[in-house]
Amino acid sequence: MSENKKVAKDLIEAIGGKDNISSVTHCATRLRFIVNDEEKINKDKVEDLDKVKGAFFNSGQYQVIFGTGTVNRVYEEVEKLEVNSVSKEEQKEDTTKKGNRLQRSIRTLGDVFVPIIPVLVATGLFMGLRGLVMQEQVLALFGLTPADISDNFLLFTEILTDTAFVFLPALVAWSTFRVFGGTPIIGVVLGLMLVSPVLPNAWGVAEGADPLVFFGFIPVVGYQGSVLPAFIAGIIGAKLEKQIRKRVPESLDLIVTPFLTLLIMITAALFVIGPIFHVVEDYILVGTVSVLELPFGLAGLLIGFFHQLIVITGVHHIFNLLEIQLLESFGNNPFNAIVTASTAAQGGATLAVAMKTKSKKLKALSFPSAISAFLGITEPAIFGVNLRYVRPFFMGLIGGAVGGFAASIMGLKGTGMAITVIPGTLLYLDGQILQYLLVNVIAIGVAFALTWLFGFSDKQLKEKNKHDGLT
Structure with a gap:
């Protein structure tokens, strides 16, 4: 018996056997179990197993830490033992009602933003590499100065460093629709509408350009780099889509549901949600900066x-x-x-x-x-x-x-x-x-x-x- 197989077998026994496990999935470092009866878990035995680096309950899950790499191999052995393994999305449904309201809210926030983080990490690395390449000392090693760098090269670096933030509302709306049960592609299009090139650019408005003004008092701008308007619009939009789908005949669903969802939500996002939550976003930013500048x-x-x-x-x-x-x-x-x-x-x-x-x-x-x-x-x-x-x-x-x-x-x-x-x-x-x-x-x-x-x-x-x- 392989070492990982023995660890998986002993772990399942310590948790109370297969019958006590409702579902299991994993993340980068942990196996995450939903159990039927917490009292059946021998927690001391779990923590004393080889390769186990700790275990605890959080957000309705019994989480057993193995560390990167090891967790994948142990999970494979757990699957072979025919434990009820599920996807993270499926397990979320089991944990939705567990934990207090704050825990559920934070967990949902994490579910929305964690899938977006890798592209933001990549963007940050691109920024760091551009900063390194553009340093005078580094350029001097190749007999160059900043004036020797072509505009086309700088334009290329801007594509790498700016794209994720320009279209951030599309990423946020996509992920929010996915988490709240809507159709992700509708979320993508809604987010893209919020950064449509026909709208005044958000950064241009911040530097003094005029926004569009509707009804004499509602400012309408693009939401490049914005988070909260797309997040709130995504939540409401996903719930609205599900309600519309329940009421539309199946033969018309393909046409009517996305049409009404996008029409209603872009109207609400540009005229109500966007202006309000853009202000809220500014206050959050000011508060964060105030703390960091203590x-x-x-x-x-x-x-x-x-x-x-x-x-x-x-x-x-x-x-x-x-x-x-x-x-x-x-x-x-x-x-x-x-x-x-x-x-x-x-x-x-x-x-x-x-x-x-x-x-x-x-x-x-x-x-x-x-x-x-x-x-x-x-x-x-x-x-x-x-x-x-x-x-x-x-x-x-x-x-x-x-x-x-x-x-x-x-x-x-x-x-x-x-x-x-x-x-x-x-x-x-x-x-x-x-x-x-x-x-x-x-x-x-x-x-x-x-x-x-x-x-x-x-x-x-x-x-x-x-x-x-x-x-």
Whole structure:
């Protein structure tokens, strides 16, 4: 029997057998189970399995952390054992009514924005590479100056860096229709209508161009780079489409449903939803910038300390909206550097545990978890190591606060979002790379030193094993 097959078999038994599993799916690092009876789960046995780096309940799901790569292989073995595996979309229906209203709302926000993030990550990397290529020192290596760069080349780079944000409403509307049960292609067209070239360009209006004025008082503009108008229009549009479809004869559905949905929604989006939520979006942006501009590095201290606490709750996807707004409005993202510090610090704390413990099992768990954190994914480090022993997690929070403080003081601003620590270096190639590396060293160093000195000893390990009945 292969190792992964044994892990899958033992895991299913520890969860209470196939009959206790309603469905299972997976994400980048975790298996996500919907169970029928939580009391049947032997949680200590689950967490003691080889390759398992932690397990917890969140948003109605029992989530078992394996880490990137491993989770895919274990999931394949779980499928072979004929457990009820489903897609993420199907499992969402099982979890819709679980959790409080805030958890459900944040989960839905994540479902909408997570599929969009990869293209925004790519756009951020393009921005970083353009910043690197256009630096005078880099050009000088090839005997060039900025004046030697052709307009056509700059135009090509604009295609790479601007397209995702110009058509962002189409991406948001598409994903929102998909999540709320509408037809995604109708969402795409609705979003494209919001950035139609016949409308005054949003950035042009921001710089002084005149919007269209309907009925003498309603300003109508394009919504390039905007998020909330497309998001709200997507929610209402998906629900409207389903209501229209229920009332239209099947023979006319193909023609009437998309026609009425688009007609009603673009009217509502341009004349009501857009003007209102564009103002709301501006206020959110102003509030975010005000926090990030707190004096004396306070923003870095606060965000650097609390961010990983928020990750534990699973509601950290709400920050996606804020980061998108920062990038669209300013072309940079100061939030990323602070979050990088909090992420790196958890890795530093886990690395200290790995190097200090004499337990082979804990070493085998901690080293890969630390590497995962340095690649930007902290769940294995948090749930597999740091939270188990409490103090390493708290030392990681302190390291994140100190690193975040340094990031704020230095004024670091990434060119993109959603990647941190080692992969995140690509967002700081525009002359900030040394400061970025220094922030990471500070965060990791502080968390490592505090954990080594005050945060962990094998005595804690023995006490925990004794408490858990493992010794």
